[in-house]
Amino acid sequence: MNALDASIADRLKDAAGPGGWSADAAEIAPHLAEWRNRWKGATPLLLQPRSTEQVSRILSICNETQTPIVPQGGNTGLVGGQIPTQGEVLLSLARMSRVRSVSAEDNTLIAEAGVVLANAQKAADEADRLFPLSLAAEGSCTIGGNVSTNAGGVNVLRYGMTRELVLGLEVVLADGRVLDLMRGLRKDNTGYDLKQLFIGAEGTLGIVTAAQLKLFPKPAGYTTALVALAGVEHAVPLLNRLQAATGGLVTAFELMQRRALDLVAKHIPGTVNPLPAHDGWTVLIEVSNPSAFDATEALEQALANAMEGGTVVDAVFAKTARDREGLWRLRESIPEAQRQDGASIANDISVPLSRIPDFIREGEAAVRRVLSEARPFTFGHVGDGNLHFAIQAPGHDAALLAQRGAIERAVHETTEKFHGSISAEHGLGLAKNEAIALYKAADEIEVMRALKRTLDPNNILNPGKLLPQA
Numbered sequence: 001m002n003a004l005d006a007s008i009a010d011r012l013k014d015a016a017g018p019g020g021w022s023a024d025a026a027e028i029a030p031h032l033a034e035w036r037n038r039w040k041g042a043t044p045l046l047l048q049p050r051s052t053e054q055v056s057r058i059l060s061i062c063n064e065t066q067t068p069i070v071p072q073g074g075n076t077g078l079v080g081g082q083i084p085t086q087g088e089v090l091l092s093l094a095r096m097s098r099v100r101s102v103s104a105e106d107n108t109l110i111a112e113a114g115v116v117l118a119n120a121q122k123a124a125d126e127a128d129r130l131f132p133l134s135l136a137a138e139g140s141c142t143i144g145g146n147v148s149t150n151a152g153g154v155n156v157l158r159y160g161m162t163r164e165l166v167l168g169l170e171v172v173l174a175d176g177r178v179l180d181l182m183r184g185l186r187k188d189n190t191g192y193d194l195k196q197l198f199i200g201a202e203g204t205l206g207i208v209t210a211a212q213l214k215l216f217p218k219p220a221g222y223t224t225a226l227v228a229l230a231g232v233e234h235a236v237p238l239l240n241r242l243q244a245a246t247g248g249l250v251t252a253f254e255l256m257q258r259r260a261l262d263l264v265a266k267h268i269p270g271t272v273n274p275l276p277a278h279d280g281w282t283v284l285i286e287v288s289n290p291s292a293f294d295a296t297e298a299l300e301q302a303l304a305n306a307m308e309g310g311t312v313v314d315a316v317f318a319k320t321a322r323d324r325e326g327l328w329r330l331r332e333s334i335p336e337a338q339r340q341d342g343a344s345i346a347n348d349i350s351v352p353l354s355r356i357p358d359f360i361r362e363g364e365a366a367v368r369r370v371l372s373e374a375r376p377f378t379f380g381h382v383g384d385g386n387l388h389f390a391i392q393a394p395g396h397d398a399a400l401l402a403q404r405g406a407i408e409r410a411v412h413e414t415t416e417k418f419h420g421s422i423s424a425e426h427g428l429g430l431a432k433n434e435a436i437a438l439y440k441a442a443d444e445i446e447v448m449r450a451l452k453r454t455l456d457p458n459n460i461l462n463p464g465k466l467l468p469q470a
């Protein structure tokens with residue numbers, strides 16, 4: 001671990017204010033391990049400021065003394081970006097957890113970085129509005145983390161990634177200056193849109209202290225169905241048919257291979273697969289109904305037609321809110337079930353929608369060429385072309401992990417072949433920051449480095465993450 005000079009530590013503690021820091025190993029421990037237990041951190045000091053002014057003072061001290069610092073929100077990131085693996089100071093934004101304002105008239109909500117996503121959703125709901133960002137980690141992840149990873153989730157199809165939900169940001173720069181980018185305008189063509197630089201920057205260009213978020217009308221109701229497909233090749237054509245039939249009201253379209261549902265049934269108590277006889281692919285489909293009309297009938301009719309045409313084999317509709325919850329629980333529990341089932345290699349890729357079946361076929365073959373015992377399975381946000389392509393090798397965990405590099409390379413090369421992205425929504429962090437050098441043009445990487453040098457000349461903000469080091 002980097003030794004932290006005692007006088008610098010004292011200045012940082014003073015800047016974070018009373019109760020705003022900890023050097024206690026037990027208190028710090030939960031911040032040093034991440035969800036999949038792949039990276040383990042170490043830090044001499046945890047800072048937990050309550051205000052933007054405190055963050056500003058902390059960064060100006062870090063910059064002056066060239067002390068590296070790692071920002072952390074809810075610690076649910078899946079690529080290690082929030083873990084201080086080189087003994088950096090750890091900056092938790094969790095105590096900046098105030099919803100500053102909600103305006104039903106402007107359709108905006110201003111949340112501090114540490115507001116837990118579910119609390120932002122709740123604040124919007126209380127104002128009779130919808131904040132549509134939704135992901136399985138929403139009970140723990142924070143708005144600052146969502147912005148910094150440009151989080152996706154299950155409603156991207158209708159509402160877009162976090163980037164599309166941000167109207168304004170407050171950001172503390174590496175030298176402590178506070179950039180107020182909170183105009184909150186939907187139209188503002190006054191030069192470079194600086195807030196975009198910090199969205200998806202994984203804490204390498206500045207610290208997000210607050211975000212102004214877009215709100216939407218609350219749907220009057222939902223129609224939710226679990227649908228058995230005759231084959232994965234029917235998924236995207238079915239989505240297009242349903243969008244046409246409902247006037248674009250499909251908000252979620254989540255693909256799941258049978259193995260994913262089996263893992264959930266095995267590890268998550270109280271879950272039931274309502275289509276147990278179907279051995280192939282299923283999709284969880286949700287339509288959000290506006291108050292003006294209910295698209296249930298249109299959805300039912302379109303699915304009945306698809307059944308007649310042989311592309312859909314079976315379907316169950318949620319009849320109650322509890323049914324809906326049960327169907328969503330199946331989808332949202334997959335990562336947890338996967339984690340409990342032993343070693344696995346997770347991939348988060350995207351390809352053009354039309355290439356999804358080809359990617360799955362060739363990706364599975366490429367992985368099996370590396371390790372014949374490998375059992376790949378897929379789930380994900382298929383309407384966005386985003387597949388979580390997971391690989392297990394039951395009974396051969398050690399062999400699987402020993403082949404991690406070769407397996408990831410096989411997946412990335414297949415992704416590249418179909419003009420896809422090796423990270424659709426989780427980011428690069430420590431997991432893919434070296435691999436990305438192989439798939440982005442050298443000029444693109446150089447412009448990214450130039451931005452980093454300009455905004456963080458002393459390389460204090462989350463060093464070693466996102467950008468290739470080699």
Ligand SMILES: Cc1cc2nc3c(=O)[nH]c(=O)nc-3n(C[C@H](O)[C@H](O)[C@H](O)COP(=O)(O)OP(=O)(O)OC[C@H]3O[C@@H](n4cnc5c(N)ncnc54)[C@H](O)[C@@H]3O)c2cc1C
Pocket residue numbers: 035070071072073074075076077078080081082083093113134135136137140141142143144145146147148149150151152153154202203204206207208209335336425426429462465
């Ligand atoms: C079960 C599960 C399901 C998930 N599902 C999805 C999904 O569907 N879609 C998806 O996109 N992601 C998903 N994730 C990943 C994760 O939840 C998101 O990346 C989330 O946005 C991270 O938020 P966080 O507050 O936990 O950030 P952290 O994990 O604490 O940090 C993530 C990154 O952001 C940086 N950071 C955090 N806060 C700030 C800040 N205030 N300023 C600057 N940098 C900051 C960190 O340094 C790190 O690089 C899932 C994770 C889990 C565990």
